[in-house]
Amino acid sequence: MAPIRILVVDDSVVTRKVLSDTLSGDPALEVVGTASDGHIALAKIPLLKPDLITLDIEMPVMDGLETLAAIRKFYSRLPVIMFSALTERGASATLDALALGASDYAAKPSNSNLTDAVQCVRFELIPKIKALCGIAAREIPRLPRPPSAPKLRDRATWRIEVVAIGASTGGPCALIEVLPKIPNDFPVPIVVVQHMPPIFTRQLAERLSDRSTIPVEEGSPGAILYPGHAWIAPGDFHMKVTRRGANWRLNMDQGPRVNSCRPAVDVLFRSVVLAYGANVLGVVMTGMGTDGVLGAQEIRDAGGDVIVQDRASAVVWGMPGAIHTLGISDGAYPLNRLAAEITRRVRHNRGAVAAGSGFSRELPAK
Numbered sequence: 001m002a003p004i005r006i007l008v009v010d011d012s013v014v015t016r017k018v019l020s021d022t023l024s025g026d027p028a029l030e031v032v033g034t035a036s037d038g039h040i041a042l043a044k045i046p047l048l049k050p051d052l053i054t055l056d057i058e059m060p061v062m063d064g065l066e067t068l069a070a071i072r073k074f075y076s077r078l079p080v081i082m083f084s085a086l087t088e089r090g091a092s093a094t095l096d097a098l099a100l101g102a103s104d105y106a107a108k109p110s111n112s113n114l115t116d117a118v119q120c121v122r123f124e125l126i127p128k129i130k131a132l133c134g135i136a137a138r139e140i141p142r143l144p145r146p147p148s149a150p151k152l153r154d155r156a157t158w159r160i161e162v163v164a165i166g167a168s169t170g171g172p173c174a175l176i177e178v179l180p181k182i183p184n185d186f187p188v189p190i191v192v193v194q195h196m197p198p199i200f201t202r203q204l205a206e207r208l209s210d211r212s213t214i215p216v217e218e219g220s221p222g223a224i225l226y227p228g229h230a231w232i233a234p235g236d237f238h239m240k241v242t243r244r245g246a247n248w249r250l251n252m253d254q255g256p257r258v259n260s261c262r263p264a265v266d267v268l269f270r271s272v273v274l275a276y277g278a279n280v281l282g283v284v285m286t287g288m289g290t291d292g293v294l295g296a297q298e299i300r301d302a303g304g305d306v307i308v309q310d311r312a313s314a315v316v317w318g319m320p321g322a323i324h325t326l327g328i329s330d331g332a333y334p335l336n337r338l339a340a341e342i343t344r345r346v347r348h349n350r351g352a353v354a355a356g357s358g359f360s361r362e363l364p365a366k
Helices: 013-024 038-048 064-074 088-100 114-132 171-181 200-211 265-276 293-302 318-325 335-355
Strands: 004-009 029-035 052-056 080-085 104-108 150-154 162-167 190-194 216-218 230-232 238-244 247-253 280-284 305-309 360-364
Touching (some): 004 013, 013 029, 052 064, 080 088, 088 200, 190 238, 293 305, 305 318
Parallel strands (some): 004 029, 052 080
Antiparallel strands (some): 150 360
């Protein structure tokens, strides 16, 4: 297979050098050119025909957002990864870039240490490049228990009490598509893990809240969950749900990374099973890797439901695809139908239980 052709766009000579040398050190990648600003990059695209572009945000002459808008005008399907600083300004610009059509982002190291910069490129940027270009290895984890043939189980007393959502690559735009469509009388709380660093998650929550009819906020320790409200796990913290008396609350910790992630979807999913038992709807959206797979199985084993975003609408079908492939999802839906499906399942289930209709579904055998 031919290597992935990359155009590196950054005004810093040092950054261009680090990116070029580190990316080219991977036999699956080839840096075919560099550019110090957007004008030069736009001129080089038709000549170099890159498979992917890494794009700095703050540049002279033509900054990253202007360059991205121009790229999307002429090259709508060309993957672009923004390379931005872990600052308030960098987070805000990155979210703007994702809204303009950037495929993903990678955070620049917060210091000038060369070793840290190389590690950042190797372990954060390179996997995203491969995932977006379709050559990332898909390592599906071994489930503790293989999925069993489903059997019919009476669900007359099963009642969805919480919706737990997990997402990664492509997730911010997916969440902006889904959460604003949740109605303001939604009868249960929503808890979300989106793989993002600190600062980014707070700004994402604020943007989601501005666009949604339900309040959306970054999770905080001890927050009480209540219906018609959503909480986003803060960057660099695992978020868990625990029951204390009559209330369900959020807990945060900085325990070891799970699936190389903090926050991790598996951590959230396992906690909602402990807190709510079977009364959970899990949702896994676009993202690379397999975070959420083991947690999804625990939701299904407990008697809850899990649905995923479908392949066609996902930026990367790693997380939802692994769950679907292993047979532990209750359905795959296009992004533009996910909000309606979440709402339908919650309302139908709760209405059926209230009416005593003997609602049932097929579940894995224990």
